[in-house]
Amino acid sequence: MAVIDVAGLGIRFKRTRSSRRSFKDLFAGRDRRTRPGEFWALRDVSFAVEAGEAIGVVGRNGQGKSTLLKLVAGVVLPDEGTVSVTGGVAPLIEITGGFVADLTVRENVYLTAGLHGMTKAEIDAAFDDMIAFAGIEDFVGTPYKHLSSGMKVRLAFSVISSLDEPIMLVDEVLAVGDKAFREQCYERIERLLADGRTLFFVSHNERDLKRFCSRGLYLDKGRLVMDGPIDAVLSRYGEDHGGKA
Template identity: 75%
Template sequence: MTDVTQGDVAIRAEGLGIRFRRNRRGRRSFKDLLSGAAARRSRPDEFWALRDVSMVVHAGEAIGVVGRNGQGKSTLLKLVAGVMIPDTGSVTVHGGVAPLIEITGGFVDDLTVRDNVYLTAGLHGMTRGQIDAKFAEIIAFAEIGDFLDTPYKHLSSGMKVRIAFSVIAQLDEPIVLVDEVLAVGDKRFREKCYARIEEMLAAGRTLFFVSHNERDLRRFCTRGLYLEGGSLVLDGPITEVLDRYNGDHG
């Protein structure tokens, strides 16, 4: 785990903004990105998913990101994770990231569960030796030992989430990004995952938590970010942020 002292700046965003195309043909061309033309030109079929978002997150903080669907919450986490590149502004992350974002996306359908564990953990920076040492723990947490040699595509959606969470939860990174990944799965396993998140917080790790579940937000988070239309409406204590959000949309 990257050494980040409790209270140090973990994430700093300044004037963060990113645009998307409304049609299904993708974003701007690679030529536009290289030339900088995309940052200068506005198209009628583009919209700002995030615009002029600034924040400072200190190590050890637990942040709940609040907002309706399509308001920029997941996009913000992807920018922090480095999955996307902003069109305007900047985001600086001090320390590695454990991204619980669309966690089943990197798995290969035709590979077995066993092979997918090694592949996905390796893509996230774990060595073969580290995976060997953690393999039994990953499988035990996911409760999926009877399916090790089953092709991943034959698993149920709940089983896929279980194995994916189990792999990512083993990453020893100081910043944890959680984006509604536990919406699928039984209540008992969700509580097991929540206990794991609480262990991470107790160890001083930084949490970014996107959820529509107010109870979960109050359980884990002390601070909230309220996004509306891609803009940051309120940054403050989670209770105040939830009260404002509920007042606007309750």
Template identity: 75%
Template sequence: MAGGSVIEVADAGIRFRRNRGGRRSFKDLFSSRTRRNRPGEFWALRNVSFTVQRGEAIGVVGRNGQGKSTLLKLVAGVVLADEGRVDVAEGVAPLIEITGGFVDDLTVRDNVYLTAGLHGMSKREIDEAFDEIIAFAEIGDFIDTPYKHLSSGMKVRIAFSVISRLQEPIILVDEVLAVGDRGFREKCYKRIEEMLAGGRTLFFVSHNEKEMRRFCTRGLYLDKGTLKLDGTIDEVLSIYDKDYGA
């Protein structure tokens, strides 16, 4: 990658089916990008290109269903592009769903070790960080409770606490903080600011403009699956507000 860029997205597109029962054939994996869409298919994202420099804080703006979460999943490697390319030069810590990858039937304790371990932390590192993870999440009385029995707010707390302890240089945050209570959100905000001060790269999705302006200097405005505007966060939010009267 050129210069200090850590993410390069070039003409990326991803195609989904509206009918969950539909199947893609093996031949589809090797078909050209010009293949005609099958009935029921649609492009969640298409012709999206941008470059991210190390340490940038980017807010992804758009209405529901315009491709924001899909874009974060492409960067995280959760889904693969059907056309174009997505190159990510550094590790990613994704908080892109409320579950944070946790397993319902495992306890909080087991989930902390599983999730942190899958993201590259050693058992010793998790042992050393475990008490701080639980203290930050404020769920010390529920360590041995199955994850599925936690409230939505508790799930957000433990998921954010684990993901924010990872040392991955790129952080993805998608809407999840909207579920937490005000006091915990403020604690999360301060943690995000600490990570940004340490040189992390942030992708942030929220419908809260105050949050966007607090963390982000740059914005990507997605509309109907395409990148409508790449500019400062103030420019992007201004155009978005004009379009939809937010």
């Protein structure tokens, strides 16, 4: 059963205007449906993800990977095509963005988990484990703004990965934090996959992609270039870009 079904997906954004844009820049790459100053971040993208699959999304920076995750998460809406998602999502995308600077760690946990659908009783039951995973037991009453950047990331990952949702959307979050914390994250993701969760994972780290994913999607210039086994997708991507994931 497909839990993510994407058909003919496209989204366009406005370019940042610059006094240094040339006459050529105004017209290069514009199609008849794109107005001046706009570009297609994604165009004509179609695929389906089955329950329990682990999908790695690869491509250079600026090719639409994070935008695709945001579309699947429902954070942004497409200009054309459809995105259908069956079941809730745990979005590990810009994970520290939803926390409130002046609230304490405790208040932020209840606010963030509650906004993602957890009841107070569920948060009460999971609270100590969330804090312990993040390693910030001594900072529960501290305003969030006084945490270090590493603490903020650990807290955010701990809360979002604790959500009882069938689909995980992960965008480069494993690129941050120290080695010990990254290994904690790896182990948690592996346990969730073993429990039958679905993973949609954006990363430039070939080792992480091979560790978690059996299938890959390769995006280039907003188009889906290849959909296939992760090893084959990484090989094609490496051939196109000098062996660099």
